[in-house]
Amino acid sequence: MAKRIGMEVSIAAAEAVKQANVDVISAYPITPQTHIVEHLAELVANGDLDADFFCVESEHSALSVCVGAAATGARTFTCTSSQGLALMSEITYIASGLRLPIVMIVSNRTLSAPLSIWNDHSDVMSIRDCGWIQFFVENGQESYDHVFAAYRLAEENSVLFPVIINMDGFILSHVIEPIELIEQGKIDQFLPPYQPVHQLHPDHPVTMGAFALPAIFAETKKAQEEALRSSMPKIIETWKAFGDMSGRYYHPVETYQAEDADTLLVTMGSYGETASVAVDKMREAGRSVGLVKIRLWRPFPFDDLKKATLHAKQLVVIDRAISVGACGPVASEVKAALYGNDQRPSVYNFVAGISGRDVTPSDFVKMVDKAEIEIAEGNKEGFEIYGVRG
Amino acid sequence: MTKPESEWTWKELSIGNVVLEPGNASEYRTGDWKTLKPVLNKELCIHCGLCYIFCPDMAYNLNEENYFIADLFYCKGCGICAKECPTGAITMVLEEEEK
Numbered sequence: 417m418a419k420r421i422g423m424e425v426s427i428a429a430a431e432a433v434k435q436a437n438v439d440v441i442s443a444y445p446i447t448p449q450t451h452i453v454e455h456l457a458e459l460v461a462n463g464d465l466d467a468d469f470f471c472v473e474s475e476h477s478a479l480s481v482c483v484g485a486a487a488t489g490a491r492t493f494t495c496t497s498s499q500g501l502a503l504m505s506e507i508t509y510i511a512s513g514l515r516l517p518i519v520m521i522v523s524n525r526t527l528s529a530p531l532s533i534w535n536d537h538s539d540v541m542s543i544r545d546c547g548w549i550q551f552f553v554e555n556g557q558e559s560y561d562h563v564f565a566a567y568r569l570a571e572e573n574s575v576l577f578p579v580i581i582n583m584d585g586f587i588l589s590h591v592i593e594p595i596e597l598i599e600q601g602k603i604d605q606f607l608p609p610y611q612p613v614h615q616l617h618p619d620h621p622v623t624m625g626a627f628a629l630p631a632i633f634a635e636t637k638k639a640q641e642e643a644l645r646s647s648m649p650k651i652i653e654t655w656k657a658f659g660d661m662s663g664r665y666y667h668p669v670e671t672y673q674a675e676d677a678d679t680l681l682v683t684m685g686s687y688g689e690t691a692s693v694a695v696d697k698m699r700e701a702g703r704s705v706g707l708v709k710i711r712l713w714r715p716f717p718f719d720d721l722k723k724a725t726l727h728a729k730q731l732v733v734i735d736r737a738i739s740v741g742a743c744g745p746v747a748s749e750v751k752a753a754l755y756g757n758d759q760r761p762s763v764y765n766f767v768a769g770i771s772g773r774d775v776t777p778s779d780f781v782k783m784v785d786k787a788e789i790e791i792a793e794g795n796k797e798g799f800e801i802y803g804v805r806g
Numbered sequence: 807m808t809k810p811e812s813e814w815t816w817k818e819l820s821i822g823n824v825v826l827e828p829g830n831a832s833e834y835r836t837g838d839w840k841t842l843k844p845v846l847n848k849e850l851c852i853h854c855g856l857c858y859i860f861c862p863d864m865a866y867n868l869n870e871e872n873y874f875i876a877d878l879f880y881c882k883g884c885g886i887c888a889k890e891c892p893t894g895a896i897t898m899v900l901e902e903e904e905k
Binding site: 513514515516576613614621622623624626628629631632635636638639642643 | 815819824826828
């Protein structure tokens with residue numbers, strides 16, 4: 417087993433990008449993503465990474481450079497947060513529509529207004545439907561690991577989609593964690609050079625990004641939709657191959673103490689670790705509570721989620737973003753997944769920890785307490801923002 | 807393109823809808839955008855070629871009799887040729903439905 421060393425998660429993520437041997441990095445600095453690209457800039461400037469680093473004037477350009485570079489067959493990386501992702505949003509749809517295997521880390525941060533630099537998932541939820549494969553990671557090791565899985569998956573000729581790795585800003589990006597780095601030789605074997613199916617090259621002219629008339633647009637979207645859905649087996653296969661290489665196995669939906677639980681917490685991202693501590697506490701007190709963690713946000717793992725949750729009496733879904741005027745986006749998806757089943761658990765939805773407000777294990781216990789009482793009293797579709805004063 | 811867009815199924819599209827045949831825009835019938843088409847009065851034409859020079863779609867071609875004639879497959883009916891013609895030899899008329 418390789419040695420675990422203490423390092424800031426942002427630095428570990430940047431080291432992974434270096435080990436993935438990218439050709440082009442294009443980024444614009446924004447808190448809390450900054451340390452990742454700063455470290456990459458250093459690696460390139462010092463000659464430790466043979467890549468072109470583009471300092472652009474905006475995030476819109478950062479992703480546009482990646483689109484152009486990926487179209488020529490380069491392995492590309494960018495990284496952003498919050499307003500930066502919002503400014504990129506136009507190009508996120510283009511990268512997916514053109515099926516370019518760009519990898520982006522989003523160090524998740526709240527969208528303004530009010531202006532906030534702290535963590536929640538409102539940034540990535542604003543581009544939820546852009547057609548990228550989207551992962552959420554729980555800790556530093558997963559942040560590092562998913563860079564390799566993301567490139568291998570994105571560049572599979574039967575997949576060819578851009579990938580977002582969502583990593584909670586500050587909560588993950590700015591903490592020091594023990595990270596097990598993988599030997600370069602293993603990475604090189606796991607991640608062969610990118611072989612594009614189509615590329616921009618003067619010797620073989622093609623057109624990318626042409627327009628489509630109404631007579632054919634629906635067919636292009638059907639092709640994109642089918643391709644993203646059918647990437648699911650490849651996602652599972654990639655994580656399996658990664659596990660065989662590293663010893664760490666990942667799945668679209670992961671569970672903790674869930675098999676026999678009446679009440680299940682459902683979380684995404686770094687909440688998983690905190691919630692598992694809360695589950696331990698509640699189990700010690702003899703309560704039938706477990707945890708379901710969604711790692712794969714798109715394509716949404718409907719079947720895996722059903723398998724993990726249908727036996728429970730109630731789900732307590734914790735969202736870190738709010739769809740204003742509706743509910744939390746994870747709860748919407750969870751409800752949609754369960755709707756087709758006659759026997760299904762009640763879903764109680766909390767929006768918690770928005771803009772980085774601390775959510776501790778005891779908060780998870782309080783949310784389970786509240787949800788169980790509300791559901792017992794007949795409020796089976798509850799929704800509230802947790803911990804709001806007044 | 808081997809067949810019209812309206813006959814393609816989603817399974818036949820290239821990944822990312824990449825256009826693999828260079829220069830196939832020439833197969834795109836922009837001519838069906840027009841409501842007015844240019845009609846040339848050969849008696850007034852002085853063969854100056856201004857219609858050919860000004861046409862934004864390069865739809866004008868010189869024919870064997872030395873007249874510049876708009877290719878209606880491409881002509882969008884903008885009327886710039888008629889406006890620029892120094893002798894008023896080009897008139898824009900409502901395009902009749904083709905039979």
